[in-house]
Amino acid sequence: MDYIDPHIHMVSRTTDDYATLARMGCVAMSEPAFWAGYDRGSVDGFRDYFRQLTETEPKRAAAYGIQHFTWLCINAKEAENVSLSRDVIAMIPEFLDAPNVLGIGEIGLNKNTRNESIVFLEHLELAIKHNQSILIHTPHLEDKFQGTRMILDMLSDDQRLDRTRVLVDHVEEHTIAEVLDRGFWAGMTLYPVTKCTPERAADMIEMTGGERLLVNSAGDWGPSKPTAVPDLIFELRRRGHRESLIKKVVYDNPIEFFSKSSNFKFKPRDAS
């Protein structure tokens, strides 16, 4: 089955992974800006990174028939440096017209601090000013519930935001309902140990019906599995779910959400 991975960090993966993903049915992916594993020291470091996301990765992906899209921001893990964050936010418009940029992301919170909140709000302003969709990271482990609620508070307080253009990612059992109930899209990340397994994701799809729900691997430089979405497809098939439901979650829903971005020019595999 053709599928789309809406959140995967290919800058940290090998070219072999592109080949494997293509063989597994991946036809498109989107790559939010991410923390490199160390705090970058200058705005030029981010400018180079954004060139990698908008120039290099689309070419690497295209070699395997995969369309690559991206989102730009300074990640919450680097947001304690408010001054650098503001410089990066001011620089981002240089890249918003690049043909694979879908919006601002993955913005969010990590430790739920004042500085992270300030930088999050300034990213929201950037997105609104430039009419961009938004992809949001929610913190992990014990910080997730509080951080998700804080993020939803900030989003809900801003009447200018179109909630159908906001994806709140890394939801789990204790956060998914509120994200969906408030009208946002929700993303489930399939991740070893610290996030959601394919089995738990299948449970949540069964409980919610799959509307406004996306599933991703987040594949990055840490413990992760870039082929986690096919694992979910396998689990849903094993449980006897209809192909139409599976396709909705791993293909139709990403296309519907991404289509809210003016730069999303997706070509289905069978398009002439």
Next chain:
Amino acid sequence: MNQRPANIVLEESFLDVRAKILEIAAVLDRVDRSLQDGTPLDEDISIRRDKIHDAIRLLLSEEPDRAERVQLLFSRKYSPAWRSELKVD
């Protein structure tokens, strides 16, 4: 949505669940053996062990939504006053 019979769900999950329970039992045994040297757990680590014990008790309750309640057990409490506490306008 397409809920399968409980007999099937439990039957196909039985060995996975058994394996996970065995892993938990082995970890708790490992901790106990290490404690036999007389060095107590640090306070913050002891709190984590208590959380694990609370979670195990929660699993045995008959109420629904165990996964959600376990997640909340391991979560920080949400403070609706976070904006004023952090001084974020």
